[in-house]
Amino acid sequence: MxxxxxxxxxxxxxxxxxxxxxxxxxxxxxxxxxxxxxxxxxxxxxxxxxxxxxxxxxxxxxxxxxxxxxxxxxxxxxxxxxxxxGCDRLWNVVLIGAGGFGSVLLHSESFQGRNLQIVQIFDNDPQRIGKSLEGIPVHDMAQLDRELDARRVDIAIIAVPPPEVQRIVNQLGQMGIRGALYFASRPVTAPENMVVLNVDITIELGVLTHHLS
Amino acid sequence: MxxxxxxxxxxxxxxxxxxxxxxxxxxxxxxxxxxxxxxxxxxxxxxxxxxxxxxxxxxxxxxxxxxxxxxxxxxxxxxxxxxxxGCDRLWNVVLIGAGGFGSVLLHSESFQGRNLQIVQIFDNDPQRIGKSLEGIPVHDMAQLDRELDARRVDIAIIAVPPPEVQRIVNQLGQMGIRGALYFASRPVTAPENMVVLNVDITIELGVLTHHLS
Known part of the structure; x- marks a missing residue:
C-alpha cells in the first residue's frame, strides 16, 4: 500500500x-x-x-x-x-469493430502523423467479413484468437459495444498484445502485461460541465 | 508571467x-x-x-x-x-456536424447519464438540413449565427472537419456560448469567455506508444 x-x-x-x-x-x-x-x-x-x-x-x-x-x-x-x-518507429494496429466509431477512425487521418498503420480489421457484420476496407482485410470477430496476427500487431483499437470490451481486452492480453485503446464509457480492468487506455467523451463532458457550473 | x-x-x-x-x-x-x-x-x-x-x-x-x-x-x-x-442539472447541447463522428455521438448513450440533451443540430449536408435526426431539428450550418438558440444552448459539441473548427469556435464565442468540446486533432485558441476542451485520439495514441516503447 x-x-x-x-x-x-x-x-x-x-x-x-x-x-x-x-x-x-x-x-x-x-x-x-x-x-x-x-x-x-x-x-x-x-x-x-x-x-x-x-x-x-x-x-x-x-x-x-x-x-x-x-x-x-x-x-x-x-x-x-x-x-x-515512440512515434519514430512504425506501429502495427488492429482495429476491432469497423462500424460506427471504428468506421470514422478508419477514414480519419489520426494515425498517419503518429506512424500507426492499421494492418487487420475484425468485425462481426457478415457484410464486412472477408472483404476489405481501405485495402485492409476484415476478419470475423469470432475468429479473433485464430486470425489475429499477434506477432505482427502492436496495438489494438477497440471500437465495440461497451459490454464486449472487457472480454476482448482479456483475449488480447492472453494473445500477448501489449497495448490497447478503447472508447466505451465504462471501466475496464487491464491484464497485468498490458497498457489499456480509454478515450471517453463523457469524462471530458464532466470536466466541461464542472468548469461551466 | x-x-x-x-x-x-x-x-x-x-x-x-x-x-x-x-x-x-x-x-x-x-x-x-x-x-x-x-x-x-x-x-x-x-x-x-x-x-x-x-x-x-x-x-x-x-x-x-x-x-x-x-x-x-x-x-x-x-x-x-x-x-x-455539474451533472445534477440539465445541459442543453448543440451538435455541430452530424456526419461521421457527429452521427456516432448522436446514437451513443454518452449524454444521458450526464444530464446532457442535444436540442439543435447544424450540418451542411442538403440531405439533412430541414429534417430531423433522432427527433432533433437539423439546421443549415451557414445559418449558425441566425438559427442557433444561444439563450437556450449551454454547450456545443463540434464534429466538423479540422480546418473549420477554429472559425466555428470563434463564432460560438461571439454568440455567448460558454463551453465547447471538439474532436479535431489540431490546436484551437479559445475565446476569452469560453471553455474549449478537445478529445483527440492521437494524443492518447502518443501516450500509449510512449508506454510501449
Missing amino acids: THKRRRQPKADKKDLIIRRLSVYLRTLDHLKGKGVEVVSSSDLEKIEGVTQSLVRRDLANFGTFGVRGVGYPVPALREQIARIL | THKRRRQPKADKKDLIIRRLSVYLRTLDHLKGKGVEVVSSSDLEKIEGVTQSLVRRDLANFGTFGVRGVGYPVPALREQIARIL
Missing part, C-alpha cells in the same frame, strides 16, 4: 507531461505543415494554452532543446518529441 | 482531480446499474486502477464522504460527485 501511495502521484505527473508532449507534437506538425522553421516557447504557449515555463520544463525533462532567446528548431524538436513518444 | 507560473500547476492538478471524479461517476453508474449499494475505496481502486489513498484524497477535497471501514453509499456518493461535476 505505501509503495503504491508513493508511486501514484509521480506516475500521474509523468503521464501529464507525456500527454502535453503529445499535444506539442500535434502543434509542431501543424507548424511544420505551414512551413514554420523555428518556434519559441511563447509561440507554443499561445497555441496550446499552457505557459512558457511549463513548455520549457516539460522539454527540459528529456534533455536540453533549443537556444535561449532564439527558440526551438521545428523539425529537430518534432523529431526529439516523436522519439520520446 | 510569474502569476501564470504559480497558477498553472494548481489548475492542472485540479483538472486531474475533476477528471478522476468524472471517472468515479462513471464507475458509480456502472455499480448502481448492478444494484451495488455500498462501495469501498478499495473497490474503486480495483475498477479504476487508482490507489485507495488517491480515491480518498480526491473525495476529501470536496468534504467528507463515507464511513471509515464501511465504505461509501453508492447513491449518495454518486449524487455528491454529480453535483461537483
Whole structure:
C-alpha cells in the first residue's frame, strides 16, 4: 500500500507531461505543415494554452532543446518529441469493430502523423467479413484468437459495444498484445502485461460541465 | 508571467482531480446499474486502477464522504460527485456536424447519464438540413449565427472537419456560448469567455506508444 501511495502521484505527473508532449507534437506538425522553421516557447504557449515555463520544463525533462532567446528548431524538436513518444518507429494496429466509431477512425487521418498503420480489421457484420476496407482485410470477430496476427500487431483499437470490451481486452492480453485503446464509457480492468487506455467523451463532458457550473 | 507560473500547476492538478471524479461517476453508474449499494475505496481502486489513498484524497477535497471501514453509499456518493461535476442539472447541447463522428455521438448513450440533451443540430449536408435526426431539428450550418438558440444552448459539441473548427469556435464565442468540446486533432485558441476542451485520439495514441516503447 505505501509503495503504491508513493508511486501514484509521480506516475500521474509523468503521464501529464507525456500527454502535453503529445499535444506539442500535434502543434509542431501543424507548424511544420505551414512551413514554420523555428518556434519559441511563447509561440507554443499561445497555441496550446499552457505557459512558457511549463513548455520549457516539460522539454527540459528529456534533455536540453533549443537556444535561449532564439527558440526551438521545428523539425529537430518534432523529431526529439516523436522519439520520446515512440512515434519514430512504425506501429502495427488492429482495429476491432469497423462500424460506427471504428468506421470514422478508419477514414480519419489520426494515425498517419503518429506512424500507426492499421494492418487487420475484425468485425462481426457478415457484410464486412472477408472483404476489405481501405485495402485492409476484415476478419470475423469470432475468429479473433485464430486470425489475429499477434506477432505482427502492436496495438489494438477497440471500437465495440461497451459490454464486449472487457472480454476482448482479456483475449488480447492472453494473445500477448501489449497495448490497447478503447472508447466505451465504462471501466475496464487491464491484464497485468498490458497498457489499456480509454478515450471517453463523457469524462471530458464532466470536466466541461464542472468548469461551466 | 510569474502569476501564470504559480497558477498553472494548481489548475492542472485540479483538472486531474475533476477528471478522476468524472471517472468515479462513471464507475458509480456502472455499480448502481448492478444494484451495488455500498462501495469501498478499495473497490474503486480495483475498477479504476487508482490507489485507495488517491480515491480518498480526491473525495476529501470536496468534504467528507463515507464511513471509515464501511465504505461509501453508492447513491449518495454518486449524487455528491454529480453535483461537483455539474451533472445534477440539465445541459442543453448543440451538435455541430452530424456526419461521421457527429452521427456516432448522436446514437451513443454518452449524454444521458450526464444530464446532457442535444436540442439543435447544424450540418451542411442538403440531405439533412430541414429534417430531423433522432427527433432533433437539423439546421443549415451557414445559418449558425441566425438559427442557433444561444439563450437556450449551454454547450456545443463540434464534429466538423479540422480546418473549420477554429472559425466555428470563434463564432460560438461571439454568440455567448460558454463551453465547447471538439474532436479535431489540431490546436484551437479559445475565446476569452469560453471553455474549449478537445478529445483527440492521437494524443492518447502518443501516450500509449510512449508506454510501449
